[in-house]
Amino acid sequence: xxxxxxxxxxxxxxLVSKIASLGVSDAQLxxxxxxxxxxLAKYGMRALLPPGVRIVSGPGCPVCVTSDSxxxxxFQVAETENVTMATFGDMMRVPVGGVSLLKLKAxxxxxxxxxxxxxxFAMPSDRETVLFGVGFETTSPGVAAVLREAxxxxxxxxxxxxxxxxxxxxxxxxxxxxxxxxxxxILPGHVSTIIGSYAYDFLVKEFNVPCVIAGFEPVDLMLSIxxxxxxxxxxxxxxxxTYTRSVRADGNTDAIRIVxxxxxxxxxxxxGLGVIPDSGLALRDEHSDLDARRRxxxxxxxVPEPAGCMCPEVxxxxxxxxxxPLFSKECTPENPVGPCMVSSExxxxxxxxxx
Amino acid sequence: MSHELFEQVFSSRYxxxxxxxxxxxxxxxxxxxxxxxxxxxxxxxxxxxxxxSLGSLSVFGTVNDLLTCGAKPLYLSSxxxxxxxxxxxxxxQIASDMxxxxxxxxxxxxxxxxxxxxxxxxxxxxxxxxGIGSVAPGVNVSGSNARVHDKVIVTGNVGNHGVAVMIxxxxxxxxxxxxxxxxxxxxxxxxxxSKFRRRxxxxxxxxxxxxxxxxxxxxxxxxxxxxxxxKNIPIEPSVRAxxxxxxxxxxxxxxxxxxxxIVDKRIEKPVLRELRRRGARNATTIGAIARSPRGKVTxxxxxxxxxxxxxxxxxxxxxxx
Numbered sequence: 001x002x003x004x005x006x007x008x009x010x011x012x013x014x015l016v017s018k019i020a021s022l023g024v025s026d027a028q029l030x031x032x033x034x035x036x037x038x039x040l041a042k043y044g045m046r047a048l049l050p051p052g053v054r055i056v057s058g059p060g061c062p063v064c065v066t067s068d069s070x071x072x073x074x075f076q077v078a079e080t081e082n083v084t085m086a087t088f089g090d091m092m093r094v095p096v097g098g099v100s101l102l103k104l105k106a107x108x109x110x111x112x113x114x115x116x117x118x119x120x121f122a123m124p125s126d127r128e129t130v131l132f133g134v135g136f137e138t139t140s141p142g143v144a145a146v147l148r149e150a151x152x153x154x155x156x157x158x159x160x161x162x163x164x165x166x167x168x169x170x171x172x173x174x175x176x177x178x179x180x181x182x183x184x185x186i187l188p189g190h191v192s193t194i195i196g197s198y199a200y201d202f203l204v205k206e207f208n209v210p211c212v213i214a215g216f217e218p219v220d221l222m223l224s225i226x227x228x229x230x231x232x233x234x235x236x237x238x239x240x241x242t243y244t245r246s247v248r249a250d251g252n253t254d255a256i257r258i259v260x261x262x263x264x265x266x267x268x269x270x271x272g273l274g275v276i277p278d279s280g281l282a283l284r285d286e287h288s289d290l291d292a293r294r295r296x297x298x299x300x301x302x303v304p305e306p307a308g309c310m311c312p313e314v315x316x317x318x319x320x321x322x323x324x325p326l327f328s329k330e331c332t333p334e335n336p337v338g339p340c341m342v343s344s345e346x347x348x349x350x351x352x353x354x355x
Numbered sequence: 356m357s358h359e360l361f362e363q364v365f366s367s368r369y370x371x372x373x374x375x376x377x378x379x380x381x382x383x384x385x386x387x388x389x390x391x392x393x394x395x396x397x398x399x400x401x402x403x404x405x406x407x408s409l410g411s412l413s414v415f416g417t418v419n420d421l422l423t424c425g426a427k428p429l430y431l432s433s434x435x436x437x438x439x440x441x442x443x444x445x446x447x448q449i450a451s452d453m454x455x456x457x458x459x460x461x462x463x464x465x466x467x468x469x470x471x472x473x474x475x476x477x478x479x480x481x482x483x484x485x486g487i488g489s490v491a492p493g494v495n496v497s498g499s500n501a502r503v504h505d506k507v508i509v510t511g512n513v514g515n516h517g518v519a520v521m522i523x524x525x526x527x528x529x530x531x532x533x534x535x536x537x538x539x540x541x542x543x544x545x546x547x548x549s550k551f552r553r554r555x556x557x558x559x560x561x562x563x564x565x566x567x568x569x570x571x572x573x574x575x576x577x578x579x580x581x582x583x584x585x586k587n588i589p590i591e592p593s594v595r596a597x598x599x600x601x602x603x604x605x606x607x608x609x610x611x612x613x614x615x616x617i618v619d620k621r622i623e624k625p626v627l628r629e630l631r632r633r634g635a636r637n638a639t640t641i642g643a644i645a646r647s648p649r650g651k652v653t654x655x656x657x658x659x660x661x662x663x664x665x666x667x668x669x670x671x672x673x674x675x676x
Contacts, residue, residue: 007657007658009586009657009658009659012658012659013659035602038602041662042604042656042662043656043657043658043660043662044654044655044656044658044660044661044662045656045658045660046660047660047661047662048658048659048660115526115527115528115601116527116528119526218656218657218658222658344602345602352665353663353665354662354663354665355651355662355663355665
């Protein structure tokens with residue numbers, strides 16, 4: 001079986017000894033993908049790295065970076081008469097001011113979890129169906145395809161609250177802010193499969209940061225960490241793609257095209273990072289009938305962050321979950337205070353669950 | 356969630372030494388005999404998945420619960436809550452599945468009840484079974500009996516039932532050949548119990564919350580640490596693949612025909628031989644009991660890393676991307 005090779009203990013041991021022989025004693029790497037966060041924790045990979053090599057998580061969990069304002073808008077729509085709200089898994093449980101979509105569902109609002117956005121076609125056609133659209137470049141193409149299908153079917157009851165976000169502008173904002181020490185970036189394999197490796201050229205050209213596009217299996221990650229540390233040691237920053245079995249230079253052009261047909265970049269608010277230019281996707285004017293924000297006349301809602309919660313710092317990579325006073329005390333996966341503890345891909349949940 | 360509900364509502368109202376020790380089973384001393392008593396409600400959707408039906412599960416589930424007390428299952432009750440308009444043929448099929456399941460486990464269904472509720476007040480049919488069994492002298496099985504240096508053994512693959520149900524629900528548009536492991540464990544456990552008696556320290560069937568959850572429960576109840584080796588945990592490739600795809604973890608998926616044993620290390624090899632001889636070909640040792648950290652399960656990952664294996668929290672939801 002081919003897949004077995006990607007967690008082959010011999011390959012890992014070989015990479016671990018190569019990493020040790022580089023002799024890098026102080027480096028901070030950042031990954032920006034919830035699936036990387038989980039893989040690193042689930043396989044206990046940090047324990048295999050030299051003591052001075054740290055890996056912090058950046059804004060790579062779509063649930064976590066969604067702003068409270070966007071969530072509050074979703075609550076408002078879910079509470080509207082004759083609306084069925086559809087959303088993805090963990091988004092159900094993120095609390096804002098003691099409310100969550102799951103709690104609204106318990107109160108009788110029609111809120112449903114979907115795995116594929118196409119599931120919304122199976123929902124009652126005599127009700128307004130609203131998709132709470134959260135995710136990165138990996139999720140938006142599927143939703144664009146749903147919108148095209150809705151138009152083909154002439155389904156007038158569908159709309160989207162678009163909270164889709166784009167990774168490259170967030171990386172730019174993070175590097176420009178210099179808040180977190182970033183000696184090397186582990187770039188997300190799924191997102192890169194869609195947008196292509198060209199999308200990251202600026203990271204090396206403008207910021208001189210070593211970058212590796214990484215897959216999700218232990219060997220993928222360990223190889224990527226080795227490649228980063230080698231560039232750090234030789235001081236030769238480059239963009240390296242170790243996930244060539246999936247990522248091409250120009251990405252998935254079909255996906256990029258359909259996203260461009262329905263959405264246009266706009267400034268967007270990220271939890272922790274604030275408002276970042278051109279980092280979100282809004283429906284294009286010609287498709288405004290599909291835009292739930294216009295359909296339900298939604299206005300931005302100002303919400304204070306929960307007291308003591310360090311999710312913003314965790315998402316920037318300037319604090320570890322264990323630095324937060326609420327971590328594993330007031331804030332646990334059963335009773336989460338911040339989103340990083342809600343999502344299974346959240347950094348706090350990964351630290352809490354995998355130790 | 357269900358644990359909180361139990362403590363806040365039921366235990367606070369009618370708690371006692373049996374109920375508070377373990378909510379879903381009790382071993383009662385009646386005269387000179389020890390009688391195990393368990394009860395379980397079965398609400399399955401869909402009511403039939405590859406390898407399992409509501410009827411067979413409602414018998415095997417209770418039989419396996421009795422076995423986790425170290426008991427020989429003897430008699431069952433079965434009660435039905437039926438939605439008005441539920442098809443007679445399906446009810447008949449459920450009863451027929453229960454009959455053959457009971458025959459296979461050598462237990463008798465000796466009492467029961469039937470209630471019909473208005474259409475829309477129930478989802479088809481719910482089944483509640485209770486069971487009693489006798490605990491042989493010398494047998495002393497409890498989640499709090501794990502001792503340092505004991506071995507942790509599983510009788511077979513983990514995660515099949517949970518994945519089979521998830522796929523059968525059809526929510527994810529996946530199809531696969533994963534079958535539920537739903538089956539009675541009497542044929543494996545009764546000979547072991549009579550042969551090794553008090554050297555079998557703890558038994559638990561990893562149903563809700565899966566293997567990870569019962570390992571944590573037993574390490575907490577016994578006040579010991581557990582060290583498991585992930586690469587020794589038997590998981591079918593198709594179960595692993597379905598979980599990988601959906602961002603779920605097979606170690607948290609329910610099993611309905613697998614037992615976790617904690618045994619004296621001196622009987623590790625004979626227990627494994629006995630299990631394999633009786634058809635549990637994938638039975639294997641997955642770990643051992645250690646002194647500290649108490650109440651924690653530490654797992655060595657397939658690549659040699661280490662991490663804690665935590666309890667299932669809330670419900671597992673598929674990931675976004």
